[in-house]
Amino acid sequence: VAKEAGRDRWRRYESSLHSAVVERHRLRADLDRAIADEAFLLHFQPIVTLTDRRTHGFEALVRWDHPTRGMVPPDDFISVAEESGLIVPLGAWVLTNAVRAAAQWRIAYPEYETYVSVNVSARQFRTPEFAQWVLDEIDRMGLPPGCLQLEMTESLLLHDDGEVAAALAALRRAGVRIAIDDFGTGFSSLSYLRRLPVDVLKLDKSFIDTIASSTEQHAVVDTIVQLARILNLEVVAEGIETEVERDLLVTMGSKHGQGYLFSRPLSYRDASQWLLEDASGLQRGGRTAA
Ligand code: C2E
Ligand code: MG
Numbered sequence: 001v002a003k004e005a006g007r008d009r010w011r012r013y014e015s016s017l018h019s020a021v022v023e024r025h026r027l028r029a030d031l032d033r034a035i036a037d038e039a040f041l042l043h044f045q046p047i048v049t050l051t052d053r054r055t056h057g058f059e060a061l062v063r064w065d066h067p068t069r070g071m072v073p074p075d076d077f078i079s080v081a082e083e084s085g086l087i088v089p090l091g092a093w094v095l096t097n098a099v100r101a102a103a104q105w106r107i108a109y110p111e112y113e114t115y116v117s118v119n120v121s122a123r124q125f126r127t128p129e130f131a132q133w134v135l136d137e138i139d140r141m142g143l144p145p146g147c148l149q150l151e152m153t154e155s156l157l158l159h160d161d162g163e164v165a166a167a168l169a170a171l172r173r174a175g176v177r178i179a180i181d182d183f184g185t186g187f188s189s190l191s192y193l194r195r196l197p198v199d200v201l202k203l204d205k206s207f208i209d210t211i212a213s214s215t216e217q218h219a220v221v222d223t224i225v226q227l228a229r230i231l232n233l234e235v236v237a238e239g240i241e242t243e244v245e246r247d248l249l250v251t252m253g254s255k256h257g258q259g260y261l262f263s264r265p266l267s268y269r270d271a272s273q274w275l276l277e278d279a280s281g282l283q284r285g286g287r288t289a290a
């Protein structure tokens with residue numbers, strides 16, 4: 001009987017493994033077509049100043065408008081896109097459209113200094129002439145380099161790779177902001193921070209989730225924020241969902257953040273409306289600190 005059950009379990013395992021493979025295959029084929037059809041859209045999540053909630057920038061987040069599955073979140077297809085190499089054309093589409101949105105906002109709200117932050121995969125960053133292509137794109141759209149931020153993970157930045165370092169240096173020299181995304185989830189040896197050519201640390205949501213409940217996690221985040229200040233790095237806390245989390249971060253001296261507490265990622269139209277409301281607050285003499 002035990003043997004029977006084991007065989008049964010194995011069969012079930014095998015068939016679920018099989019369907020996972022089939023599923024990924026189908027996803028890949030669909031993705032291929034979606035790239036040709038440009039079946040994607042960008043949402044923009046406001047990154048705010050924690051004290052007064054004024055807009056600091058927007059993170060561009062891709063969504064796939066799938067004919068039968070509806071809106072597919074990036075966690076369901078970015079890894080497939082990375083494995084297959086489709087991330088290169090997809091990432092190019094994302095950057096071009098994010099830069100266009102930021103350029104349009106600058107025209108609509110010239111008094112408003114804001115930036116757009118774009119996630120860049122390692123594979124994409126390693127394509128030849130990537131840095132020059134980015135600089136050409138912002139030039140073509142008339143966006144000042146300081147209005148673009150690129151988010152990369154620690155694993156890319158930690159690789160001692162001459163080409164990566166040269167591309168980063170070229171982008172930074174031009175004034176593009178470089179952020180480490182999901183900071184704290186990778187190797188995070190704090191000592192390497194000093195020599196990395198970056199401007200911003202994006203503190204991963206998993207840290208923020210526990211700062212209110214764990215004194216250890218609170219201490220870790222506090223230390224990172226202090227270290228960032230010493231190293232002259234900006235900190236953006238990700239995934240802030242409660243006032244308690246916001247208050248703790250403000251007390252630590254962390255200036256910026258994003259999260260559902262302030263806003264979910266917004267469509268281009270809603271993000272424009274968000275900016276309009278923020279800008280009209282400026283004309284009224286500023287929003288009162290919340
Ligand atoms: P990420 O870059 O760390 O982006 C933050 C993610 O956290 C977004 O998920 C955002 O919607 C979500 N988030 C923000 N605030 C909160 C909050 O308060 N609570 C919760 N529960 N979640 C929050 P999203 O849009 O599903 O994106 C997931 C990941 O997919 C991103 O994580 C990023 O790694 C990747 N991704 C998104 N767009 C792109 C892209 O254009 N290119 C690449 N290479 N990766 C992308
Ligand atoms: Mg990101």
Ligand code: MG
Nearest residue numbers: 181182202238
């Ligand atoms: Mg992140």
Ligand code: MG
Nearest residue numbers: 182204205238
């Ligand atoms: Mg993340």
